[in-house]
Amino acid sequence: MIWQVMFPRGADIWLCINPHATRVTQRTLDAHGVHAEIINTDFASGLQKRLVGMMDVIVVNPPYVLTLEEEVSCEGITASWAGGYNGRTVIDRILPVVDELLSDSGWLYMVTLTANNPSEICLLTRKRRFASCIFVQRSTEEKSLHVIKFWQEGVDDVKDGNITSSLGTWFGTK
Numbered sequence: 001m002i003w004q005v006m007f008p009r010g011a012d013i014w015l016c017i018n019p020h021a022t023r024v025t026q027r028t029l030d031a032h033g034v035h036a037e038i039i040n041t042d043f044a045s046g047l048q049k050r051l052v053g054m055m056d057v058i059v060v061n062p063p064y065v066l067t068l069e070e071e072v073s074c075e076g077i078t079a080s081w082a083g084g085y086n087g088r089t090v091i092d093r094i095l096p097v098v099d100e101l102l103s104d105s106g107w108l109y110m111v112t113l114t115a116n117n118p119s120e121i122c123l124l125t126r127k128r129r130f131a132s133c134i135f136v137q138r139s140t141e142e143k144s145l146h147v148i149k150f151w152q153e154g155v156d157d158v159k160d161g162n163i164t165s166s167l168g169t170w171f172g173t174k
């Protein structure tokens with residue numbers, strides 16, 4: 001799934017362009033008795049028209065690997081990693097969509113590589129009225145990953161204990 005969205009009353013949307021990923025995710029959630037709306041679509045398919053300003057938490061693990069542009073968003077498994085030039089093609093398309101979807105007090109958490117130039121991403125989003133910070137950073141011999149957190153500038157960064165805790169577990173900080 002490219003992203004997961006959570007609403008305050010527990011509604012949950014998961015979205016991916018790959019039909020195999022959506023099928024397997026549905027089966028996994030069913031097996032664990034978890035209810036969520038799974039949508040097999042391109043994230044830029046117009047979802048924002050029905051959900052403008054309604055999303056409270058968006059978690060995005062985009063395809064961030066540096067590849068040829070032709071591989072981006074193509075069918076099958078390649079779409080999982082192909083991020084195009086600088087690994088930024090999908091990331092740069094996601095940001096304006098998120099801009100429309102996020103509620104005033106919403107948060108976006110997005111995974112990037114150092115090679116994607118996270119500082120530049122933060123500067124770009126600043127122009128779109130988003131404050132940001134590098135929330136978690138982890139490096140291995142192969143890659144260095146960051147989770148960037150974004151929120152609307154001027155909005156109090158109220159407690160986000162649950163999401164902080166789950167991302168902490170994911171990145172082994174707990």
Ligand SMILES: C[S@@+](CC[C@H](N)C(=O)[O-])C[C@H]1O[C@@H](n2cnc3c(N)ncnc32)[C@H](O)[C@@H]1O
Pocket residue numbers: 001002003015016017018021041042043044061062063064073079080081090
């Ligand atoms: C890096 S993988 C992340 C997979 C999963 N979230 C994880 O953490 O293992 C990126 C995901 O984005 C999906 N994806 C790529 N381009 C997309 C697009 N244009 N719209 C929706 N999903 C897309 C891929 O199919 C893949 O599932």
